[in-house]
């Protein structure tokens with residue numbers, strides 16, 4: 342299979358790729374300042390995350406896999422497995438720690454999975470899943486994959502597109518490498534209430550000059566706030582305020598503040614460390630675009646994808662879209 346792996350890589354990419362620590366290297370880092378800062382922020386996040394107990398990591402992976410099925414319209418894992426079974430080449434675009442790429446590789450042993458990320462998480466992923474024959478790891482920018490046109494059967498870009506320098510250009514790149522009729526699974530952050538959007542923009546800019554240690558400390562403080570609010574177990578009845586995009590309804594106080602004013606994530610089930618790293622990855626990357634439903638549809642249309650009803654929730658818009 343090793344030879345076969347090398348042959349597939351040779352056939353798939355325009356150039357011969359050099360390899361270091363089991364990772365195929367195309368580009369080490371970006372020349373765009375915001376993308377570079379975003380890569381560094383994720384390198385930091387994933388290196389810290391990878392230090393956690395295996396059981397703790399497994400908790401997040403399980404939670405994320407269940408969410409993946411829901412976001413992209415798979416009724417269960419078996420349904421995803423059937424879907425993947427006839428996909429020859431799959432790209433996990435922005436694979437982070439690589440556990441979803443490994444999941445696809447396990448579910449569909451006949452498929453070949455290319456897992457690509459621009460942060461140093463790619464070295465951890467390659468180390469953690471070194472023994473998979475149908476899975477390779479590539480350090481590169483997903484907006485310039487260097488993959489030949491019309492060669493991919495499924496692109497999975499889960500929670501990544503909005504972190505790229507120019508998401509529209511990245512979507513166009515996906516369209517170029519996908520075969521006609523093949524699908525892109527993609528997720529973008531949704532626009533939230535106005536006060537939250539303004540604070541997020543203001544604060545994300547400020548975070549560019551904050552040290553890593555300060556950033557973790559800040560994330561810890563947000564986590565503590567989220568936890569304390571959540572413990573109150575208070576529901577409030579919110580009136581609709583359309584000009585601020587604040588929705589009406591009975592809502593827990595922590596959720597009310599979270600969706601409308603400040604990201605102070607807390608999840609009882611996932612606990613302290615995962616909640617902290619979720620808060621960290623909100624304010625620390627410089628690139629973090631948000632979209633209305635219509636803006637998301639426009640982005641897909643411009644990149645030659647057929648839009649259809651998709652999954653939307655407070656946090657995101659996500660779905661599978663066909664390359665036309």
Ligand SMILES: C[S@@+](CC[C@H](N)C(=O)[O-])C[C@H]1O[C@@H](n2cnc3c(N)ncnc32)[C@H](O)[C@@H]1O
Pocket residue numbers: 376379380383384405434435436437438441457458459460462481482483484498499500501504505506622
């Ligand atoms: C929120 S994480 C999601 C990781 C993974 N898809 C998951 O669901 O666990 C976003 C990832 O996108 C990666 N990323 C951001 N911009 C990228 C780019 N231009 N090219 C490749 N990866 C990128 C980051 O390094 C990070 O690992």
